[in-house]
Amino acid sequence: MTIDIFWRIPTHGEPSSHRNRKPWRGDWFPGNDNLTKPGLGGGEDGTTYIDYLAEIARAAEISGFQGGLIPSFPSTDEPWVISAFLARETKTFRFMIPFQPGFLNPVVAARKTASLQRATGGRALYNIITGGGGPQQLWWGDSVPHDDRYTRTTEFLDVVRGVWRGGPFSYQGKFYQVEEAGLPDPLSQEEFPEIYFSGSSDAALASASKHADYYLSWLEPFDALRDKFKRVKDRTDALGRKIKTAVRVDILARPTEEEAWEEIRKGFANVDPAALARFQGTGEPSESVGAARQRDFRPTTINSYKDLITEPNIFSGFSLLRGGQTQGIVGSYEQVAERLDDLVQLGADSFILASTPHLEEAYRVGEEVLPLVRGRPSGSAVLRAVG
Amino acid sequence: MTIEFLWQLPTSGDGRYGDASQTRRGERSHSLHSPFTDGVSDPRGNRFNFLDHLHQIARAADLSGFDGIQIQNDLEGDESWIVAGYLARSSSRLKLLTEFEASRGSAVYAAKNAVSFQRFTNGRFAWQISPGGDSALRRRHGDFLPDSDVLSRIGEFIEVARGVLTQSPFSFKGQFFEVLDGGFKGPLANKPVPLVYLSGNTPAAYRLSAQWADVHVLDAAPAEELKESIATLQALAGEHGRKLSFGLRIDALARETEDEAVHDAQRFLAQSGRAVGTSNPVVGPNLWEGFATPQTGAAASLVGSYGQVAERLVKYADIGISSFVLAAIPHFEEAYRIGEQVLPVVRSRIAIVQAKAA
Numbered sequence: 001m002t003i004d005i006f007w008r009i010p011t012h013g014e015p016s017s018h019r020n021r022k023p024w025r026g027d028w029f030p031g032n033d034n035l036t037k038p039g040l041g042g043g044e045d046g047t048t049y050i051d052y053l054a055e056i057a058r059a060a061e062i063s064g065f066q067g068g069l070i071p072s073f074p075s076t077d078e079p080w081v082i083s084a085f086l087a088r089e090t091k092t093f094r095f096m097i098p099f100q101p102g103f104l105n106p107v108v109a110a111r112k113t114a115s116l117q118r119a120t121g122g123r124a125l126y127n128i129i130t131g132g133g134g135p136q137q138l139w140w141g142d143s144v145p146h147d148d149r150y151t152r153t154t155e156f157l158d159v160v161r162g163v164w165r166g167g168p169f170s171y172q173g174k175f176y177q178v179e180e181a182g183l184p185d186p187l188s189q190e191e192f193p194e195i196y197f198s199g200s201s202d203a204a205l206a207s208a209s210k211h212a213d214y215y216l217s218w219l220e221p222f223d224a225l226r227d228k229f230k231r232v233k234d235r236t237d238a239l240g241r242k243i244k245t246a247v248r249v250d251i252l253a254r255p256t257e258e259e260a261w262e263e264i265r266k267g268f269a270n271v272d273p274a275a276l277a278r279f280q281g282t283g284e285p286s287e288s289v290g291a292a293r294q295r296d297f298r299p300t301t302i303n304s305y306k307d308l309i310t311e312p313n314i315f316s317g318f319s320l321l322r323g324g325q326t327q328g329i330v331g332s333y334e335q336v337a338e339r340l341d342d343l344v345q346l347g348a349d350s351f352i353l354a355s356t357p358h359l360e361e362a363y364r365v366g367e368e369v370l371p372l373v374r375g376r377p378s379g380s381a382v383l384r385a386v387g
Numbered sequence: 388m389t390i391e392f393l394w395q396l397p398t399s400g401d402g403r404y405g406d407a408s409q410t411r412r413g414e415r416s417h418s419l420h421s422p423f424t425d426g427v428s429d430p431r432g433n434r435f436n437f438l439d440h441l442h443q444i445a446r447a448a449d450l451s452g453f454d455g456i457q458i459q460n461d462l463e464g465d466e467s468w469i470v471a472g473y474l475a476r477s478s479s480r481l482k483l484l485t486e487f488e489a490s491r492g493s494a495v496y497a498a499k500n501a502v503s504f505q506r507f508t509n510g511r512f513a514w515q516i517s518p519g520g521d522s523a524l525r526r527r528h529g530d531f532l533p534d535s536d537v538l539s540r541i542g543e544f545i546e547v548a549r550g551v552l553t554q555s556p557f558s559f560k561g562q563f564f565e566v567l568d569g570g571f572k573g574p575l576a577n578k579p580v581p582l583v584y585l586s587g588n589t590p591a592a593y594r595l596s597a598q599w600a601d602v603h604v605l606d607a608a609p610a611e612e613l614k615e616s617i618a619t620l621q622a623l624a625g626e627h628g629r630k631l632s633f634g635l636r637i638d639a640l641a642r643e644t645e646d647e648a649v650h651d652a653q654r655f656l657a658q659s660g661r662a663v664g665t666s667n668p669v670v671g672p673n674l675w676e677g678f679a680t681p682q683t684g685a686a687a688s689l690v691g692s693y694g695q696v697a698e699r700l701v702k703y704a705d706i707g708i709s710s711f712v713l714a715a716i717p718h719f720e721e722a723y724r725i726g727e728q729v730l731p732v733v734r735s736r737i738a739i740v741q742a743k744a745a
Contacts (some may be wrong), residue, residue, distance in 0.1 A: 027574040046479070049574075050507040075573045078496075081503035084472025088442070103496035107529040108466070115469040119438050138567035141495035141547070159529065179526040184399070184463045186414060186436070 001244070003344060003375035006096060007060040007068040007362055008248075008354035009053055011076035016357050018252060018321045019266040025052060025357065049077065050085050056359050057086050057093045063366025067094025069127060069248070069352045074139060080112065087119040095120065096196060096352070098127035101156035102142045102149065107181055110160045114187035127196040127216065128153060130204060144175075150203035151175070157195070157211040164192050196246060196350075200228075209236035212243050214350055219249040219327040221311060222346060229347035246350035247343055250318050250328030253336040253355070253369050257313075260330045261305075267321040268305035276302065279320055313339050322356050337372035344376055390704055390737055392730055393455040393484055394448040394722050395683060395714035396441055396474075399464025402682065402716040407658035409682065411437035412719075438465060438473060444719045445474045448481060451726025455482025457712045459684070460517060462528065468500065475508050483508065484584060484712070486515040489540045490530035494547035494564045502552070502575045510579040515604070516541050518587065536562070538587075538595045545583055545599045552580045584634060584710070588616075596631065597623035602710050604634035607687035609671035610699075614706045634710035635703055638679050638688035641696040641715075641729050645673075652678065652690045655716070673699055683714045697732035704737050 013026025026049050060068050070079035083095035095116070104112070116124040130153045131137050137144075144152060155173040159181075162169035167182020182188065197212030199205070208215055215232045217225065229245045236243045254260040280302060302308060308317035313331040318324065329339045340351060355361035400409040413435040421429035448456050456474070458467045471485045483504070491497060504512035518537045519525050525532070532540060543561045550557040555570025571578075585600040586592070596603040603620055605613055617633055624631045640655075642648040652675060656668075659681070670676045670687065673695050678688035689696045700711065715721035 046509070048507050048509065050476070075571070075575055077503040077506065077575075078500045080468070081472050081500050081507070084469045085476055085507055087473050088476070102493065104492035105490055105529050107527075108491045111462075111466040112469050115438075115465040118436050118465065119469060119473045135567065138565070139495075139569050141493045141564060141566040141569065143565050176529060177526075177531055178529045179523075181527045181529065186411070186416060187465065189416070 001349060001376065002378050003348070003373070004066045004246075004350040005064075005370060005373070006094070006350070006352040007056075007065040007365075008352055008358060009056055009068045009070045009082065010354075010356075010358045011053070011071050011079070011082070012073060012324070013049075014322060014356050014358060017267075018263045018356050020270050021322075050082065052359075053082060054086055054089060056362060057090050059359055059362040060366070061090055061093040063363050064370055065093075065353075065362065065366060067092075067096060067123065067125070069096040069098065072098050072129075074136070080116075083116060083124065084119065087116070087123075090120075090123075092123070094123045094125055096125045096127050098129050100129050100131050100140070100142070101153045102131070102144060103140065106156045106159035106176055107163055107178060109156070110163050110183055111187065113160070113193055114164070114183055114190045117190035117193070118187065122191050124193045125196060126193050127198065128157070128212070130199050130207070146201075147203045148174075150199070150201075150207045154207045154210055157207075161192065161211070164188065197243075205232060205235050206239075208232070208243065209239040209241055212236075214244045214246040216246045216248060216352070218325045219247055219314075219329075219343075221314075222342065225343070226346040233347070244349035245347050246352065247348045248325060248352040248354075249340075249343075250325060250354045250356075251336050251365065251369070252315075252328065252330045253333050253365060255332065255368075257330075257332045257335060260332065264305050264315055264317075264321075264330055268317065271320045275320060279317070324354070333368045334372060336369050337374075340369075341374050344374075349376075389709065390734070391454040391482070391710050392452075392733075393457045393482065393710065393712045394444070394453045394725075395712060395718065396444055396456050396458045396470065397461075397464075397683070397714070397716075397718050398441065398459045398467065398470055399461040400437065401440075401718050402655075404717060404720065405654070405658075407655050407682070407716070411440070412717075413437050413440040438470070440719070441465070441470060442474060442477060444722060445481065446477060447719050447722035448726070449478040451723045452730055453481070453722065453726060455484055455511075455513075457484040457515065458486060460486035460488065460515075462520075462524075471504070471512070475504070475511075479509075480511075482511050482513055484513045484515050486517055488519040488530070489516055489537075489544040489563075490519060490525065490528065490532065494544045495551050495566055495569055497544070498548040498551050499571065499575070501548070501581050502571055502578045505578040505581070506574070513582040513584065515584040515586075516544065518592075538591050539563075541585070542595055542599055549580055552578065586634075586636070593620055593623055596620060597629065598627050600631060602632045602634045604636050604710065604712060605708070607635060607637035607674070607685055609674060610702050610706050613703070613708070617707050632710060633708050634712055635708045636685050636712045637703075638683055638685040638714050639696050639700075639721075639725055639729065640675075640678070640688055640690045641693050641725060643692065645692045645695060648690050648692060652688075655679070679714075679716060682716060685714060688715075693728040693732065697729050697736065700729070700733045701736045701740070704733070705740070 015021045070082050079097040130149050152175045155176050159176050163181045166188035168180040171178050194213045196214045196216045197208040198216045252260050310316045313329050313335050315330045316327050318328040319326045329336050400411045414437045415433045423429045458470050460467050467485045471483045522534050540563045543563050547564045551569045556568040557570040559566050582601040584602045584604050585596045586604040640652050668675045673689050673691035674687050675690045676687045689699050
């Protein structure tokens with residue numbers, strides 16, 4: 001199978017470069033809950049942040065991305081809303097919607113999804129998140145304990161799939177019951193959305209093996225990622241269902257490697273010492289296994305940005321420069337493409353890429369990097385099967 | 388008092404002139420042949436579906452002077468929040484009154500999604516929360532709550548949603564919803580709370596509205612009857628130190644002359660398979676009870692000339708109705724007709740009345 005490459009929609013706002021946090025596009029960033037004067041959108045000129053997000057979605061589809069992940073955080077706009085708002089003004093952009101099953105009645109979720117498929121010509125995807133647990137879950141109004149939440153996720157997807165083709169479908173679960181349910185025609189004629197699944201615990205993998213199309217991981221050190229993907233594929237193969245794997249990774253690509261690292265050097269020089277201290281600390285405890293894994297890959301002494309280069313072309317300090325994950329790929333266009341191909345070799349079937357600012361970089365990465373990625377020509381999978 | 392006119396969006400299908408059967412205009416089933424003969428080429432393929440037509444209706448409402456649209460929660464049709472978002476960027480003016488049930492999931496999640504609507508539309512999103520069908524129908528949609536609890540769940544839903552929209556931290560533990568140290572911060576804080584429209588004719592529904600609604604939407608009935616309901620509801624709201632606004636869900640079949648209107652109304656009833664003349668549907672001046680209820684949900688329809696329909700609407704405004712939720716079949720063409728022929732008359736008559744009162 002060929003490789004799918006997605007982009008990311010910066011719901012969290014973003015600076016206009018990796019070098020500095022100002023000027024800021026949008027009206028929020030981590031650590032600043034009180035920003036009231038947005039740089040772009042939410043102002044008094046009648047535009048809002050959705051206007052900027054629309055530009056990015058258009059840039060991503062024009063430059064060849066499948067679509068984009070639309071992250072959801074407590075202080076960001078919601079992906080269901082963004083997707084519906086942008087349905088009419090995009091043509092090929094696929095909307096990857098992260099949400100926690102506990103937040104929606106599964107029959108309502110099925111109707112929402114089918115309607116979004118109708119509104120977009122089948123361009124909706126799920127990124128199912130089961131939640132990190134603890135106080136944050138109660139902030140969202142969710143009091144179900146961690147391992148039970150994966151049971152709920154499984155049941156939720158059982159019901160959404162069950163009603164999808166029109167039913168009648170009945171179900172007696174621990175969390176959900178339905179009686180003679182089914183989507184009405186013509187909603188029932190839509191394609192079921194592809195499912196990207198996150199979660200590193202055993203409970204998560206059991207749930208993923210039943211329903212996921214793609215197992216989605218943040219970038220981790222390559223050896224760790226190879227092991228993780230192998231574990232996921234072994235586990236799900238054993239349960240009788242093949243699933244693919246996907247990697248979320250930030251990239252910083254420039255015509256030369258020197259120019260790329262120069263961006264990081266300048267950005268690192270502007271990092272607030274307090275933020276660096278927080279970065280080195282252990283951070284808030286969380287029930288999320290994935291978050292703990294990310295922390296384990298972080299060096300303990302940091303005197304220069306170079307201390308955060310953990311593998312060739314891998315920088316482990318991206319979260320110091322902008323909101324989001326820690327690890328990312330830095331290098332020339334050719335190098336970045338090569339590292340992506342390395343990830344393909346160790347098992348990745350799909351990518352969610354991002355770079356700051358997401359608008360201009362969508363064009364740069366689409367024009368300069370994507371054409372260099374070899375990926376996996378559809379013929380090769382057949383050859384391997386024969387061999 | 389500002390009067391608003393909202394136009395209903397029929398999310399599961401509509402009729403056509405001279406054909407009351409329900410159709411989804413624009414919908415192209417993958418299995419169906421083109422309606423054209425083999426001798427005529429059809430360029431459409433499967434490119435369109437009914438959502439394209441809903442978009443046309445919303446544009447019609449916008450262009451013909453309505454203040455907003457009401458997006459029906461019709462379980463046989465498309466989901467109302469998706470439809471609202473899909474239409475939102477095609478108007479900078481229309482209020483998006485979106486109907487749904489409190490069984491949809493977490494109230495916090497609904498509130499958070501509402502914040503994005505408010506941010507992206509500059510505060511045009513509003514909620515019409517309905518109890519849903521009977522318990523058998525609700526079980527089909529994954530909702531096993533007994534009928535007796537449905538209204539209290541709506542109350543809690545609103546309490547939690549308003550809580551997280553206006554306070555941080557906000558904690559709540561009720562029968563149906565729980566939140567700890569919730570509330571929206573930063574750019575999501577202090578966005579306009581969606582106005583809440585509720586309805587219902589039972590004493591329990593009245594009590595719910597008195598405590599939680601911004602607008603109580605009444606079913607169409609003669610003005611004299613509604614006057615009584617309004618007084619009762621306002622008195623109940625007063626016990627909570629609140630004041631309600633009132634809406635009216637009514638259809639309007641308006642034509643140049645009354646004769647034409649009556650003719651079209653009778654044809655519609657005949658086409659709907661309902662015998663004409665067996666019982667008199669006319670329960671008030673120009674008011675036909677149960678006229679298009681299976682299609683639009685309205686309890687009654689005004690049937691008359693443009694002038695008569697306008698006059699009846701002014702009368703409802705006189706007794707305290709400030710939100711009109713209107714519909715007529717077919718919704719697209721009739722949006723223009725009502726917007727062009729009726730609303731200007733109603734608006735100017737109300738302006739004259741208000742000027743006199745001032």
